[in-house]
Amino acid sequence: SQTIHQWPATLVQPVGSPLSLECTVEGTSNPNLYWYRQAAGRGLQLLFYSVGIGQISSEVPQNLSASRPQDRQFILSSKKLLLSDSGFYLCAWSVTSGSGETQYFGPGTRLLVL
Amino acid sequence: RKEVEQDPGPFNVPEGATVAFNCTYSNSASQSFFWYRQDCRKEPKLLMSVYSSGNEDGRFTAQLNRASQYISLLIRDSKLSDSATYLCAVKAGGFKTIFGAGTRLFVKA
Numbered sequence: 001s002q003t004i005h006q007w008p009a010t011l012v013q014p015v016g017s018p019l020s021l022e023c024t025v026e027g028t029s030n031p032n033l034y035w036y037r038q039a040a041g042r043g044l045q046l047l048f049y050s051v052g053i054g055q056i057s058s059e060v061p062q063n064l065s066a067s068r069p070q071d072r073q074f075i076l077s078s079k080k081l082l083l084s085d086s087g088f089y090l091c092a093w094s095v096t097s098g099s100g101e102t103q104y105f106g107p108g109t110r111l112l113v114l
Numbered sequence: 115r116k117e118v119e120q121d122p123g124p125f126n127v128p129e130g131a132t133v134a135f136n137c138t139y140s141n142s143a144s145q146s147f148f149w150y151r152q153d154c155r156k157e158p159k160l161l162m163s164v165y166s167s168g169n170e171d172g173r174f175t176a177q178l179n180r181a182s183q184y185i186s187l188l189i190r191d192s193k194l195s196d197s198a199t200y201l202c203a204v205k206a207g208g209f210k211t212i213f214g215a216g217t218r219l220f221v222k223a
């Protein structure tokens with residue numbers, strides 16, 4: 001079965017510091033991968049998605065970037081964190097079935113920027 | 115108008131009650147619809163897909179109304195363990211799925 005891992009689980013970083021969050025998927029090949037951010041009490045905001053190695057689409061302009069160096073690895077980065085980057089970061093992968101493309105989420109990384 | 119809208123609640127219901135949530139969407143070209151459940155400080159987990167003909171999974175029933183552009187989730191015989199935030203998700207063509215901000219449900223003993 002497919003599993004998705006994210007680390008770290010929680011992170012406290014100072015403003016202006018760099019960031020690297022990692023997501024890996026097991027049990028599937030060539031998945032579509034997604035990064036979302038969920039601010040406290042808010043909905044999910046799509047940040048990036050990827051349909052293959054090296055293929056990244058950005059949904060919102062901001063100080064974050066994403067990379068997909070391997071088929072089942074998706075990385076979210078920042079060179080300099082802002083206070084507004086605090087939130088719950090979720091990686092997701094998707095599979096297409098009869099009901100359409102269904103997304104499954106990893107356990108998330110809770111980031112607090114101070 | 116938001117692409118996907120939900121009543122944030124909270125809905126406070128006693129055990130055994132029936133509760134229903136709606137979720138409206140603005141893109142008439144939307145093709146796929148889902149309900150997710152999110153527990154506090156956890157990731158969303160797929161509850162069920164929503165089919166055109168409606169579908170049922172135990173105590174949960176999902177319906178799609180394309181004419182009025184909304185989906186619904188009905189929970190019968192509510193359990194304490196149903197307390198969570200319920201997110202609807204809507205997908206048109208392409209790769210982007212739009213999630214609602216969620217409806218909070220509290221089931222009380």
